[in-house]
Amino acid sequence: MKVLRPHSVDDALELYERHPDAVPLAGGTDFMVAWNGGSENGRLILDLSALASWRRIRDTPSMLRLGALVTHWQLQQETLVKKKFPLLVDACATIGGRQIQSRGTLGGNIANASPAGDTFAPLAVYDARVRLRSAAGRRKLPFMDVFAGVKKTHLRPGELIELVELDFPKKPARQFFRKVGTRSASAISKTVAAGLLWLRRDGTVRELRFALGSMAPTVRRLYSVESFLLGKKPTPRVVKEAVALLEADVDPIDDLRSTRFYRMEVSRNLLRAFLRSGS
Ligand SMILES: Cc1cc2nc3c(=O)[nH]c(=O)nc-3n(C[C@H](O)[C@H](O)[C@H](O)COP(=O)(O)OP(=O)(O)OC[C@H]3O[C@@H](n4cnc5c(N)ncnc54)[C@H](O)[C@@H]3O)c2cc1C
Structure with missing residues (x-):
C-alpha cells in the first residue's frame, strides 16, 4: 500500500489533482473496515491526518x-x-x-x-x-x-x-435527538431523528425542522410535515394529521438491521413524542 502524507492543504490538493484515484484517509474507521474486506487493496492512500x-x-x-x-x-x-x-x-x-x-x-x-x-x-x-x-x-x-x-x-x-x-440558531422552544438501534451502545441506527421547534407566544408553530436518518438512501428532512405545521398549534388532532404525512418524505427498506414496518412505526412515534413533548 502506498501512502501520500501531505503536511499542507495546498500540497494535499495538488497531490489529489495529480492522483484523482487516491483514497482520502482521515480517521480510517470506515476505510479500515473496507480495506480489511479487501475492496481497497492496492489503492493509493492520501492521508489527510497531518493537516492541522x-x-x-x-x-x-x-x-x-x-x-x-x-x-x-x-x-x-x-x-x-x-x-x-x-x-x-x-x-x-x-x-x-x-x-x-x-x-x-x-x-x-x-x-x-x-x-x-x-x-x-x-x-x-x-x-x-x-x-x-x-x-x-x-x-x-x-x-x-x-x-x-x-x-x-x-x-x-x-x-x-x-x-x-x-x-448559530435562535434558541428553539424544543429540541430533540433520538437514535434507535438494537442496543443503546455501539449500534448502527435503525432510525435516527433530530428536531428543532420554534413557537410563537400564542403556541402556534413559527418554524419546525425535523430530519430522519436510516429511513431512505440519504438523510431526509420532513418538508411535508414541516410546512403542514406552520402557523398551527400542535394539538393532538393536528399532530395526528402531521404524523400521517411522514410517509411522503421517507422510503425505508427492510435490511439486516430492521424492517420498513418497524422503522415507520418508530419514526412516527418519535415525531409524535417530539411534537407533543411540551404539552
Ligand atoms: C466499530 C464501528 C462503529 C461505528 N459506529 C458508527 C455509528 O454508530 N454511527 C456512525 O455514523 N458511524 C459509525 N461508524 C462509522 C465511522 O466511524 C464514521 O463514519 C466516522 O465518522 C468516519 O470518519 P473517519 O475519519 O474514520 O473516516 P475514514 O474512514 O478516514 O474515511 C471515510 C470515507 O470518507 C472519505 N474521506 C474522509 N475524509 C474526507 C475528506 N475530508 N474529504 C473527502 N473525503 C473524505 C474517505 O476517502 C472514505 O471514503 C462506525 C465504524 C466502526 C468501525
Missing part, C-alpha cells in the same frame, strides 16, 4: 466552522458546540465506542455517505453548509445537497471536504 488546520473548531460572531478532521470526541468536549448545537453533540456521543469517537471525523462521516450516518439528522436541522476544496478552488454545498445516494456524494474528482459551517 482542518482539526480546528473556529467561531465567528454568526457561525461555527468545524474542520473536516474534527473528531466526534472533540465535538463533545467543545463548550460552544455543546451550548449551541447540542443535537450534534448527542449524535456524536452515540457513534461507536470511545475509540471510534476519538478517531472518526466529521468529514469522514459525511464523505462516507452511509444512510445511517448519525451526524446527518442534526446537521440537516441545523441547515449546515459543507465547504469543499480542490486545486481548482472552493465551493459550498447546502448539507442536504451533498448526498447522491447510498455511499455516494456530489463531490467532484479532486475535491475534499474542508469544513462544515453552522449558523
Whole structure:
C-alpha cells in the first residue's frame, strides 16, 4: 500500500489533482473496515491526518466552522458546540465506542455517505453548509445537497471536504435527538431523528425542522410535515394529521438491521413524542 502524507492543504490538493484515484484517509474507521474486506487493496492512500488546520473548531460572531478532521470526541468536549448545537453533540456521543469517537471525523462521516450516518439528522436541522476544496478552488454545498445516494456524494474528482459551517440558531422552544438501534451502545441506527421547534407566544408553530436518518438512501428532512405545521398549534388532532404525512418524505427498506414496518412505526412515534413533548 502506498501512502501520500501531505503536511499542507495546498500540497494535499495538488497531490489529489495529480492522483484523482487516491483514497482520502482521515480517521480510517470506515476505510479500515473496507480495506480489511479487501475492496481497497492496492489503492493509493492520501492521508489527510497531518493537516492541522482542518482539526480546528473556529467561531465567528454568526457561525461555527468545524474542520473536516474534527473528531466526534472533540465535538463533545467543545463548550460552544455543546451550548449551541447540542443535537450534534448527542449524535456524536452515540457513534461507536470511545475509540471510534476519538478517531472518526466529521468529514469522514459525511464523505462516507452511509444512510445511517448519525451526524446527518442534526446537521440537516441545523441547515449546515459543507465547504469543499480542490486545486481548482472552493465551493459550498447546502448539507442536504451533498448526498447522491447510498455511499455516494456530489463531490467532484479532486475535491475534499474542508469544513462544515453552522449558523448559530435562535434558541428553539424544543429540541430533540433520538437514535434507535438494537442496543443503546455501539449500534448502527435503525432510525435516527433530530428536531428543532420554534413557537410563537400564542403556541402556534413559527418554524419546525425535523430530519430522519436510516429511513431512505440519504438523510431526509420532513418538508411535508414541516410546512403542514406552520402557523398551527400542535394539538393532538393536528399532530395526528402531521404524523400521517411522514410517509411522503421517507422510503425505508427492510435490511439486516430492521424492517420498513418497524422503522415507520418508530419514526412516527418519535415525531409524535417530539411534537407533543411540551404539552
Ligand atoms: C466499530 C464501528 C462503529 C461505528 N459506529 C458508527 C455509528 O454508530 N454511527 C456512525 O455514523 N458511524 C459509525 N461508524 C462509522 C465511522 O466511524 C464514521 O463514519 C466516522 O465518522 C468516519 O470518519 P473517519 O475519519 O474514520 O473516516 P475514514 O474512514 O478516514 O474515511 C471515510 C470515507 O470518507 C472519505 N474521506 C474522509 N475524509 C474526507 C475528506 N475530508 N474529504 C473527502 N473525503 C473524505 C474517505 O476517502 C472514505 O471514503 C462506525 C465504524 C466502526 C468501525
